[in-house]
Amino acid sequence: MSDQTKPILELKDVSKTYRVKQGLFGRAKPLTAVNQVSLSLKRGEVLGLVGESGCGKSTLSKILLGLEAPTAGQVLVDGEDIGSQDRLSLARRIQPIFQDPYSSLNPRKRIADVIALPLVVHGIGDHASQMQEVRKMLDIVGLPARVMESYPSQMSGGQRQRVAIARALIMKPEIVICDEPTSALDVSVQSQILNLLGDLRQEFGLTYLFISHNLAVVEHLATRVAVMYLGRIVEEANVGGLFDTPGHPYTKALLKSVLTPEPGLGVPDTQLGMAYPNPIDPPSGCHFHPRCPKVMDNCKTLAPDQVATPEGHVECHLFTSKETSQNVSNPAMPN
Numbered sequence: 001m002s003d004q005t006k007p008i009l010e011l012k013d014v015s016k017t018y019r020v021k022q023g024l025f026g027r028a029k030p031l032t033a034v035n036q037v038s039l040s041l042k043r044g045e046v047l048g049l050v051g052e053s054g055c056g057k058s059t060l061s062k063i064l065l066g067l068e069a070p071t072a073g074q075v076l077v078d079g080e081d082i083g084s085q086d087r088l089s090l091a092r093r094i095q096p097i098f099q100d101p102y103s104s105l106n107p108r109k110r111i112a113d114v115i116a117l118p119l120v121v122h123g124i125g126d127h128a129s130q131m132q133e134v135r136k137m138l139d140i141v142g143l144p145a146r147v148m149e150s151y152p153s154q155m156s157g158g159q160r161q162r163v164a165i166a167r168a169l170i171m172k173p174e175i176v177i178c179d180e181p182t183s184a185l186d187v188s189v190q191s192q193i194l195n196l197l198g199d200l201r202q203e204f205g206l207t208y209l210f211i212s213h214n215l216a217v218v219e220h221l222a223t224r225v226a227v228m229y230l231g232r233i234v235e236e237a238n239v240g241g242l243f244d245t246p247g248h249p250y251t252k253a254l255l256k257s258v259l260t261p262e263p264g265l266g267v268p269d270t271q272l273g274m275a276y277p278n279p280i281d282p283p284s285g286c287h288f289h290p291r292c293p294k295v296m297d298n299c300k301t302l303a304p305d306q307v308a309t310p311e312g313h314v315e316c317h318l319f320t321s322k323e324t325s326q327n328v329s330n331p332a333m334p335n
């Protein structure tokens, strides 16, 4: 039996830099989408990864699924580097559920074939046993067996997301990367899918990386939360701590955005004024400083170090600066 206390998923200083050409004759410039990210998930944990559009969430999920190679750093599953694993063993360990089930399901395939696809691709079982597995999975996700003959276009958004969940679980993975799994759904259907994901986690002991720009959705499922800004994890904490005593000014802005109307829709309205920076030309010092309501002089020139907090860690000069030394007795709460 595997060691339950050891991390099942570990990212060690993972970075991804693309070379991006600007204009027809421009020279390619580096764009760092993921910048020295370290994360660790224990079996059964749900780590929520939150941040605005463009912060690097999807790039990180592609790295975890083996769809992109990191430029630097290591991803370990059960202590093994994913770079050294073949596609089948990786697929047996990590499976994705994407945002828009319509575009991630082949519209020309019957639901039975959509769900069986991972088994077919990896040559697992014969047709009869694959169809038996599909029936089992449909039952698990709460769909009747008769939908096997249907096509994605004949199903509702919620039903399609159940199909996507069945397809992910048919490989009996240990880890599921849920990339905005409810953002494309009506608010009423969102909670049904979140409840289903919660139940499945209990039943199968799954570990989730739950990616979302919506903290309200993350609060529903996550045990811990990592907040990402311009490729870096700027704060990580247990879910209760992050919501009760957020440390980073960016986390506070994201939390305020949860209170805006229609929390499930669109990108968060962070009320931070300036637009999100372009990662091809990141601000100096702390990348958040041009938008930060608490900006200090050293924020403009110095990148903040990671500081431990009672709940996790944070990267912000408010936690290290002499200007806030009066708060050092409670480093989670500079005002």
Ligand SMILES: Nc1ncnc2c1ncn2[C@@H]1O[C@H](COP(=O)(O)OP(=O)(O)OP(=O)(O)O)[C@@H](O)[C@H]1O
Residues within 6 Å of the ligand: 018, 019, 020, 031, 032, 033, 051, 052, 053, 054, 055, 056, 057, 058, 059, 060, 213, 279
């Ligand atoms: N293949 C690529 N080539 C060049 N730049 C890329 C590539 N993929 C992503 N990027 C850039 O990397 C940054 C992070 O993108 P990413 O899609 O990971 O962010 P995100 O947080 O998932 O955003 P969204 O929620 O909109 O999907 C963006 O500036 C994006 O333009």
